[in-house]
Amino acid sequence: MADPRAALQRLIDERGEDYASLSRLIGRNAAYVQQYIKRGVPKRLAEEDRRLLARYFSVPDELLGGPPADAARTEADLIVVPRLDIEAAAGAGAIGGDERPRAHFAFDQKWLRGLVQGDTQRLSIIRVEGDSMVPTLADGDEILVDCAGIGERLRDGIYVLRIDEALIVKRLALNPSSRRVSIKSDNAAYPTWPECELDSIDVIGRVVWAGRRIT
Incomplete structure (x- = not known):
């Protein structure tokens, strides 16, 4: 592999760039x-710095010291999460469908473990239905739900709940003194249920990530 320092110097010379401008970039x-x-300081460019320079010069990341573009990921690098054929209503509540995988999504293991603390085997992806959690969650969003250790780790956040056989997605706000929770919608047009007993709520899992189609 060519020396990334020499490659960067060649790009600078060929395109009439200067060190200071690239440093500020x-x-x-x-x-x-x-x-x-x-001077060789630092020994290697930080990953984000290298990628910015590669994009700026429109060259492969590999030329400046990055990994080969065709480097294959091993199965050990990835965690596969099922996308279930059910919806969680962000509205009045809806009956979930069959809890069977409709598809599977592979996530980078290191990235995923930065989101969740528990067993990654207890993760699933489901679709949001309704607008009660707008602007945080919109109708059709895909949400990653962590179902591991909910009882011990319940804290403020967005959760999927089961109420009267319906799945809903709402924000929970925990009162640390009374150990009661308020169930809230991010859309102000929907009501809040304050000071609910924890035992009366069936918490399925915590929403830790959301994906949205941009139209």
Whole structure:
């Protein structure tokens, strides 16, 4: 593999760039790029710095020291999460469908473990139906639900609940002194249920991530 410092210097020369401008581009002090090329400090560019420079010069990340573009991921790098054929209503409540996987999504293991603390085997993806959690969640959003250890780790956040056989997605606010919770909608047009007994609520899981189609 070519020396990434030499490659960066060649790009600078060919395109008439200067060290200080490139350093500012990546949010570093004016001498940063020059020190990297001429003195070898730092030994390697930080990942985000390298990617910014590669995008700026429209060259492969690999040219500046990144991994090969075709490097294959191993199964050990990924965690597969099922997308269940059910919906959680962000509205008046709806009966869930069959709790069978409709599809599977593979997530980077390191990234996923930064989101969840418990057993990643207790994760699932379901679809939001309704508008009571707008603007946080919209109709049709896909949400990643963590069902592990809910009882011991209940805290303020957005959860999927089962009420009268209906699945709903709401925000829970825990009162630490009374150990009661308020069930809230982020959309002000919907009511809040204050000071509910914890025993009266069937908490399915905590929403830790959401995906949305951009139209």
